[in-house]
Structure formats: C-alpha cells, structure tokens
Amino acid sequence: GAGVSQTPSNKVTEKGKYVELRCDPISGHTALYWYRQSLGQGPEFLIYFQGTGAADDSGLPNDRFFAVRPEGSVSTLKIQRTERGDSAVYLCASSFRAVTDTQYFGPGTRLTVL
C-alpha cells in the first residue's frame, strides 16, 4: 500500500516568509509525528498527534512553529517568519496506534531559507 507522503519535496523561501509543509499518513494510522533533521544530525522530535489533537508538542522550538491535523488524517506544519536556522529536512511519520507500533517515515521536505 501507499506509504507516508510529504509535499512539497523541496521548498525554497526567503527569510521572513510563511511556509506550510504537508504530510499524508498511511491510511488508518491514528498517530502522526513531525521531526526535523538538520544537516549531519539525527532527526529531532517536534510534535505528536493522536487523532486530531496534539498530544505532545514539547519539541516545537518556538511559537513560530505550529501544526494542525483537523480531520485526524492529513497534517500541516506551519512556520511563520522563517529564519535561516529553520533550514532542515522536515520528516513526518505515522503509526497505527502510538503505544508500541512502528513509526513509518515519509521521504521528507527539504526546506531552505535564504
């Protein structure tokens, strides 16, 4: 079946602009995660959704970052007033349930802030 998909695959923007990154999880998966991977580093957790609600947003770096999942499926990560330090690959993952199930990752969106 289809895996986790993310759009766009690449996004180039200018400092100060607003961007939205989309994640389409595997059908039927109730848990959805966002991670950020900077160059040469492992992924870092941003936020976790169980259904429509954000169950853990402790990894969001500041209030410029926000994520939604209004219908419990597709999620959008929103970044306001982008900064050059936001440049990274943003990864989305989903799992059937959150407790012990494997997190399946999408290919990521590479964000470059000029």
Add this chain to the structure above:
Amino acid sequence: AQSVTQPDIHITVSEGASLELRCNYSYGATPYLFWYVQSPGQGLQLLLKYFSGDTLVQGIKGFEAEFKRSQSSFNLRKPSVHWSDAAEYFCAVRNQGAQKLVFGQGTRLTINP
C-alpha cells in the same frame, strides 16, 4: 534527559566484511530501542526493534542487534555487508511511557568494492 550516542560518525568497510555499528543510550529504565536506515533521498526505514524478551534481535536485510543492559548498548551487526548497505544508520530510543523517538546523530557507512 535521555540521550543516544553513536560514537562513529563514519565507517568504511569492504564488501563481504563484517560490520558492527555502536549505540549507547542514557536512560533511567529500559527503553524501547530501534535501528533505522536512511538512504539518499529515501525516508527512514526500520531495520529492527527491541521491546523486551530475547536480547538478540533479528531484523531485515540480514541485520541483527544485541541489547546489553549492563553496558546500556544496542549495537547493530551484520556478518557480511553488501554494496547496497551503504547508507546512514540511526539508533533511536523511546521511553515506554512516551511516543517520541530520540535519535543518535547517525553513522554513515561506506562500502569499498
């Protein structure tokens, strides 16, 4: 705070040679442990995971890992590597009460022909 250390940033081995990638974690209790592989332009793919039970875990693509509680380690091994194993490998842990994965910084594996 929990942390994961992968001491080797880059490892080069010859095709057909054995491989061991190291992973150490800092945690208060026995976490759930994972190894993922990331090829260029690809998403992270799960190789294997340890939750409980037998401390030697078998995964896909001929990989295995051994959980050693006394050493807080979860090293990944493969008896004979193939050129297609060249990739970035990440060790990750998850607290039994939480959902987020905490990753190490990764080990880049290069295979010499």
